Amino acid sequence: MDFSVTPLTPTIGAEIRGLDLRRPLDDNIMAQVRQVWLDHVIVLFSEQDIDDAQQIAFSRGIGTLELINMAALQVPGKPEIYRATNLNEDDTIMVPEHPVMQTNRDNQKWHSDSSFKHVPATASLLHARVVPESDGETEFANMAAAYDALDDATKEQIDDLIVVHNFYWSRRGVDAIAFTEEEKAAIPPVRHPLVRVHPETGRKTIYAGSHAESIEGMPQEDSRALIDRLNEHATQPRFTYRHKWRVGDMILWDNRAALHRGLAFDAAVQKRRLHRTTVAGNRPTL
Numbered sequence: 001m002d003f004s005v006t007p008l009t010p011t012i013g014a015e016i017r018g019l020d021l022r023r024p025l026d027d028n029i030m031a032q033v034r035q036v037w038l039d040h041v042i043v044l045f046s047e048q049d050i051d052d053a054q055q056i057a058f059s060r061g062i063g064t065l066e067l068i069n070m071a072a073l074q075v076p077g078k079p080e081i082y083r084a085t086n087l088n089e090d091d092t093i094m095v096p097e098h099p100v101m102q103t104n105r106d107n108q109k110w111h112s113d114s115s116f117k118h119v120p121a122t123a124s125l126l127h128a129r130v131v132p133e134s135d136g137e138t139e140f141a142n143m144a145a146a147y148d149a150l151d152d153a154t155k156e157q158i159d160d161l162i163v164v165h166n167f168y169w170s171r172r173g174v175d176a177i178a179f180t181e182e183e184k185a186a187i188p189p190v191r192h193p194l195v196r197v198h199p200e201t202g203r204k205t206i207y208a209g210s211h212a213e214s215i216e217g218m219p220q221e222d223s224r225a226l227i228d229r230l231n232e233h234a235t236q237p238r239f240t241y242r243h244k245w246r247v248g249d250m251i252l253w254d255n256r257a258a259l260h261r262g263l264a265f266d267a268a269v270q271k272r273r274l275h276r277t278t279v280a281g282n283r284p285t286l
């Protein structure tokens with residue numbers, strides 16, 4: 001192997017050292033990186049001084065990219081890049097009422113990117129450009145390890161259930177944004193298996209998180225109790241890794257096998273800008 005792999009925790013995450021993501025990786029190295037990623041769910045690459053084009057090129061080695069459909073979240077002219085930031089174009093801090101600030105707060109709930117889509121995202125990659133001095137970590141939880149740790153009765157109970165994911169469910173508490181009917185129609189609720197079989201590893205994973213609204217055929221009260229219980233179980237510290245960002249860090253994660261959330265920081269004072277690329281899924285989950 002042309003690089004080193006160091007696990008970040010016993011259950012999730014590995015750091016790869018020795019690769020320079022500014023240059024294209026050959027197919028053999030890329031296949032090895034992919035295997036490390038599948039084995040560890042998230043991979044950290046530190047000290048990567050890459051620009052958007054290099055991030056896009058590396059991300060395309062994982063798969064076809066999603067395009068960001070909200071102009072306020074894009075880098076202008078680069079629909080592949082989602083900006084996770086509290087900064088305006090001129091690097092001043094956004095006012096708290098800015099719709100993007102609301103989106104940032106929503107990303108503090110555990111979720112899997114694009115799980116509210118019929119064909120949800122396979123992977124996401126975040127590259128740190130500007131980081132706050134304190135707080136603002138990102139946490140990741142391993143949904144395959146969480147599934148494995150369930151008792152047999154729960155596994156049997158949930159194995160064949162269908163869960164409905166709904167973007168507007170996870171945004172129901174949003175104070176500042178009123179969604180139009182047109183916007184709602186563009187992202188209708190979607191059905192997924194509550195227990196997904198990972199298409200590459202074959203492992204079973206819990207597919208819930210904050211977009212999960214209800215279980216098909218179950219009274220809403222019971223649905224909520226089950227989803228909340230699974231989310232709580234799956235995000236216990238023993239299944240998670242918390243990343244403190246340094247400029248140049250790149251993290252690649254598997255949305256099919258991980259939940260993640262951004263932790264709060266003093267967004268009225270400290271600056272943060274992470275650039276995300278998102279690898280699209282290639283088929284529905286059902």
Ligand SMILES: [Fe+2]
Pocket residue numbers: 107111112113260
């Ligand atoms: Fe996210």
